[in-house]
Amino acid sequence: MSGGFLGFDRDRLQQLRWALVLASNELDAIRCGDVDARRHMLIVESARNVLRDHWIALIDSILGCRALTGYEWVDDLGRVDGVESLASSRVMMTAAERGWAVFTDPQSPLPEPMTAARAESVGWLISHLDPDDNWSATELVALNHVLAAIVASPSWTAAFVTSLSPAAWTMLCDQLGDERRRLVSDAYEVDATVTAREASSWAPIDTAFALLGSFASAGGTDVDAFIGDAHPYGVALVVSHLGLDAHELARVSREIIERERIALSGEEATFAGERAADIVMRSMLEVDGAPAEFAVLVADDPSLALWTASGAALTNEFVRTAVDPRWMSEDGAARALAPITSFLVDNAEVGLYPRDNPQVAMLAADVMAAWLTRFPETRAWPIDFRDGDQAELVAIIRGMDAASARLSEAVTTTTQDRLAIVANGAHDATWRSALDDVAALGSFFQTIERGHGIESARDAEAMRAITWGALDALAGVAPTGPVLGWVTGVAVTAAQVASEQFGWFDTVDDVRRDTLITFDTATALVAAAMVATRFAHLVGGGRLDPDTKRPPMPDPDADHVGADYSARFEAWLTDNVADDDIAGQLNEIKQTMLSDHDAEETAGLIALDIS
Amino acid sequence: MVANETELRARAAALRRVAAAIDGCSARDLYRRAGEDTWIGPTPARGLEALRNISTSLRNAADELRTTARAIDRLAEQAGSVNAR
Numbered sequence: 001m002s003g004g005f006l007g008f009d010r011d012r013l014q015q016l017r018w019a020l021v022l023a024s025n026e027l028d029a030i031r032c033g034d035v036d037a038r039r040h041m042l043i044v045e046s047a048r049n050v051l052r053d054h055w056i057a058l059i060d061s062i063l064g065c066r067a068l069t070g071y072e073w074v075d076d077l078g079r080v081d082g083v084e085s086l087a088s089s090r091v092m093m094t095a096a097e098r099g100w101a102v103f104t105d106p107q108s109p110l111p112e113p114m115t116a117a118r119a120e121s122v123g124w125l126i127s128h129l130d131p132d133d134n135w136s137a138t139e140l141v142a143l144n145h146v147l148a149a150i151v152a153s154p155s156w157t158a159a160f161v162t163s164l165s166p167a168a169w170t171m172l173c174d175q176l177g178d179e180r181r182r183l184v185s186d187a188y189e190v191d192a193t194v195t196a197r198e199a200s201s202w203a204p205i206d207t208a209f210a211l212l213g214s215f216a217s218a219g220g221t222d223v224d225a226f227i228g229d230a231h232p233y234g235v236a237l238v239v240s241h242l243g244l245d246a247h248e249l250a251r252v253s254r255e256i257i258e259r260e261r262i263a264l265s266g267e268e269a270t271f272a273g274e275r276a277a278d279i280v281m282r283s284m285l286e287v288d289g290a291p292a293e294f295a296v297l298v299a300d301d302p303s304l305a306l307w308t309a310s311g312a313a314l315t316n317e318f319v320r321t322a323v324d325p326r327w328m329s330e331d332g333a334a335r336a337l338a339p340i341t342s343f344l345v346d347n348a349e350v351g352l353y354p355r356d357n358p359q360v361a362m363l364a365a366d367v368m369a370a371w372l373t374r375f376p377e378t379r380a381w382p383i384d385f386r387d388g389d390q391a392e393l394v395a396i397i398r399g400m401d402a403a404s405a406r407l408s409e410a411v412t413t414t415t416q417d418r419l420a421i422v423a424n425g426a427h428d429a430t431w432r433s434a435l436d437d438v439a440a441l442g443s444f445f446q447t448i449e450r451g452h453g454i455e456s457a458r459d460a461e462a463m464r465a466i467t468w469g470a471l472d473a474l475a476g477v478a479p480t481g482p483v484l485g486w487v488t489g490v491a492v493t494a495a496q497v498a499s500e501q502f503g504w505f506d507t508v509d510d511v512r513r514d515t516l517i518t519f520d521t522a523t524a525l526v527a528a529a530m531v532a533t534r535f536a537h538l539v540g541g542g543r544l545d546p547d548t549k550r551p552p553m554p555d556p557d558a559d560h561v562g563a564d565y566s567a568r569f570e571a572w573l574t575d576n577v578a579d580d581d582i583a584g585q586l587n588e589i590k591q592t593m594l595s596d597h598d599a600e601e602t603a604g605l606i607a608l609d610i611s
Numbered sequence: 612m613v614a615n616e617t618e619l620r621a622r623a624a625a626l627r628r629v630a631a632a633i634d635g636c637s638a639r640d641l642y643r644r645a646g647e648d649t650w651i652g653p654t655p656a657r658g659l660e661a662l663r664n665i666s667t668s669l670r671n672a673a674d675e676l677r678t679t680a681r682a683i684d685r686l687a688e689q690a691g692s693v694n695a696r
Contacts, residue, residue, distance in 0.1 A: 006652030016644045023638035030636065032629040034622055036679045040629070040672040047638055047665045055658055091652045100651075107654045 004112075005074065005088040006105040007095030008062065017059045024051045062103055074102045085125055086139075086146045088112060093121040096128070114149045119156035122146055123163030131171045134179060140204045147211040157218050164215075170230040172212060177234025180205045181271045188273030206237070213241020224255075232260040236276035240283040250293035253280035257308050277308035281318045291322035292329075295336040302339040307347075312357040320366045325373070333371060337383040340367060345392045361400035364393050369410035372441075415441060419474060423533035427585050439592045442526065474529045486550060490532040493553070524554035524565040527593035531569070531586050538582055549576045551586070562594055616694060619687035623680040630676035639666045 027048035032041055061071045085092050090112055095102045112118050135143065150156045180202045187198035216238055236256050244252060260276040284290035291305075298304040305322065309315045322328065323337060344367070347353035348360045357363065371383070383390070397403040418434035425431045531551050538544040552572050558564040569590050577583040633639075642662035645655070 004653055006650060006654050008650035008655070009648070012644070012649040016641075016649055019637060019641055019644050023636060023641055026632075026636045027638055030629060030632045032625060034625055034629075036622075036683075037626055037629055037676060040633075040676055043668050043672045044633060047669060050661060050665060051638065051641075055661065058654070058658070088652065094647065094651045105652055105654050107657075112653055112656075 004105050005091045005102050006062070007091045007098075007100040007102045009098065009100055010063070013059060013063060017056060017063065020051050020056045020059070024048050024056065027051070058107075071106070072104045074104060086122060086142050089121040089125045089146075090118050093124045114146075114153075114156060116153075116155050116159040119150045119153075120159040120163040122150060123160040123168070126172065127163065127165040127168040129168075129171070131175070134175055137204065140176075140208060144204060144207050144211065147208065147215070151211055151214050151218075154218065157215060161215050161218070166229070169212075169216075172208075173230035173234030173238060176205050176208055177231055177237060180237070181233055181273075184273040185271040192272075194273070209234075209237040210241045213238050213243075217242045224252075232256045232263055232276040233279070236260075236279035236283075240279055244287075246284075246287050246290040246293045249280075249284055249287055249290045250297050253284060253290075253294055254297055254304060256280050257304050261308070273310060275308070275310050278310050278314055281309055281314055285318060285321060289327045291318050292324070292327040292332055292336075295319070295322035295328065295340065296332040299335045299339045302336075302343045306340065306343050307353065307356065312359055315357060316359055316363045316366070319363060320370070323367050323370045325370060334384060337367065337371065338385060338389075341383055341389050341393050342386050344396065345386075345389045348396045361396050361403035362406060365397045365400075365403035365406040365410075368393065368397065369407055372407070372410045373414050411441065419530070419533075422530055422589065423474075424537050427581070432588070435589060435592050438530075442523065442593070474526075474533060486532070486536070490529050490553065521554060521556055521561040523594050524562045527590050528553050528565065528569075530589050530593060534586060534589055538585075543579070543582055544577070566590070566594060616687045616690040619683050619690060623683040623687065626676045626680040626683070630673040630680070633669050633673040633676070636669065639669055642666055 027044050030041070030044050064071075091102060094100065147160075150160045183198075183202045183205075184194065187194050187201075236253075239249070239252055239256065242249075257277045257280065264275070281291075284294055295302075295305055305319060306315060309318065319340065323333070323340070325333070328336065341364070344360060344364050348364065354360060385393075394407075397407050415438050418437045421431055421434035422438065425434065528551065535544065535548075535551050539546050539548070549572065552565065552568045554561050554565040570587075573583050573587060577586065642659055642665075645659045645662050647655075649655070650658075
């Protein structure tokens with residue numbers, strides 16, 4: 001129908017009609033021929049005509065239920081279209097509350113103007129809709145139109161929220177959420193993607209949820225109350241518009257994801273595409289610090305972050321953001337990171353997780369890389385690893401070239417600035433700190449490596465790339481000056497030799513033995529390359545004669561490369577550097593990177609392993 | 612020529628009677644019966660507004676008639692003074 005509705009009390013309307021007739025007759029009886037009363041008599045006559053010709057006639061049509069005049073009794077309000085109901089919400093609410101008759105009204109084609117009373121009636125109307133009647137596309141557009149009008153005013157919003165029952169919140173979340181899930185799933189099942197055209201089909205639903213979120217936010221709705229009843233999918237869509245702070249959003253998100261797990265396990269129908277978890281995780285990604293808050297909050301069950309989103313890409317982006325030290329405090333890291341790494345170690349290579357998250361090695365690299373940059377400063381890894389987990393994690397990472405490269409890049413990034421200080425900086429506390437940082441990082445990975453068997457040449461090569469990515473960077477920080485060519489050559493040669501040491505091994509025993517050897521070699525090479533860059537700096541600055549004999553290089557063919565290099569370095573230092581301060585600097589570098597004690601211990605282990 | 616005092620006072624009295632009739636007409640209070648206790652909807656809302664407007668128009672008309680009557684009374688007084696001289 002094109003018109004609206006009206007509702008009335010039949011007895012009172014009949015009384016009004018009688019009053020109109022009486023008033024009309026009274027006006028008719030007022031007469032005056034005075035010339036000065038002429039204009040006033042026209043007013044009286046006009047009033048009488050309006051009463052008699054329009055309003056009495058109109059009421060006669062209504063009371064007479066004259067179909068030809070457009071006034072028809074609506075005997076079943078349930079058959080009134082939802083759009084018409086929303087447009088005539090006050091009529092519907094008042095008529096229903098008072099038991100009045102409702103008639104079609106061709107003279108009121110426009111929706112009622114928005115007022116607080118109408119906003120209240122819209123809430124009432126929605127609260128009394130049949131929960132089994134889904135919203136048609138047209139009805140949804142009308143709903144959005146009405147809700148958008150209401151949200152424009154705080155008083156209308158308050159009236160609406162007050163009249164919308166908790167059950168109506170639940171019904172809206174469920175009805176609109178279910179429809180959206182179905183549309184998304186249908187789109188996703190075609191080719192596992194969602195086109196803009198497909199997304200437009202649920203855009204009105206998203207608009208409705210955005211408006212509901214505005215009402216819930218403005219009206220101070222108790223989120224926990226309706227989380228408890230509505231399906232988590234719809235709740236997630238509302239929550240995404242509540243503007244919650246990081247802590248509260250993380251708390252509510254955990255509740256939603258946990259409830260979704262239960263809901264999904266009990267559903268007969270399955271839906272492809274995004275879940276409630278996806279929605280709240282994307283919401284958290286938009287709020288600074290929320291992913292980190294969430295990761296800490298679910299430390300007792302990290303799978304809530306790592307294995308609930310429908311796609312690995314979102315999971316990995318979320319976890320990467322969550323563990324970023326910009327957002328995660330050291331206290332938070334101490335609580336959240338170990339459970340995450342334990343989950344990755346436990347699930348990376350067994351069960352269904354590798355299928356669901358093929359980039360798990362990359363994720364592991366990202367988790368480690370995120371905190372690697374902080375490691376030299378704190379000298380303590382923030383992850384309280386479960387026994388063996390750190391080595392297992394590195395093993396997972398080196399199983400994927402891109403993941404190895406990612407971690408190697410983090411090592412290079414972390415050490416590059418410090419290497420430049422060691423090469424070219426003043427010999428002061430900052431210089432010593434940088435030197436210690438580089439050594440600490442190297443020791444960390446060396447410790448990991450020795451704690452975990454390398455079982456293939458590929459493992460060994462990956463490990464070298466991760467651990468000694470810094471070696472490649474040394475050539476880049478070499479100081480300019482008379483021995484630049486030489487020092488650059490040393491750094492490049494050191495990198496090449498370290499790489500060549502990791503040749504193809506025949507047996508696991510060979511790998512183990514050669515790992516010890518190659519690390520010993522690599523450590524000696526790094527020490528030598530760092531000594532060389534400092535040597536070049538001292539020559540360039542005029543502190544050392546350019547003709548000074550060059551520092552020795554490790555002999556990769558020696559049985560115990562580190563011990564051999566240490567001995568030859570000390571002999572060179574004694575014979576060629578008279579200045580105590582300069583000798584002290586160079587010896588400090590060598591000793592920090594490769595102490596005599598460590599070199600001898602490694603030599604002993606190699607000998608033991610070979611035997 | 613000066614108007615007859617008696618005629619002028621008769622006109623003023625007639626206008627006051629009309630004003631009283633308008634004021635006493637039940638049309639002035641019709642809007643009290645046409646609120647949302649009786650009916651509801653856009654058309655009833657327009658009806659209520661129309662009845663309020665009618666009430667206001669009638670009240671203004673009655674007030675103006677009384678004002679006119681007072682003016683005629685003054686003319687009658689002037690006419691009486693002239694005749695007395």
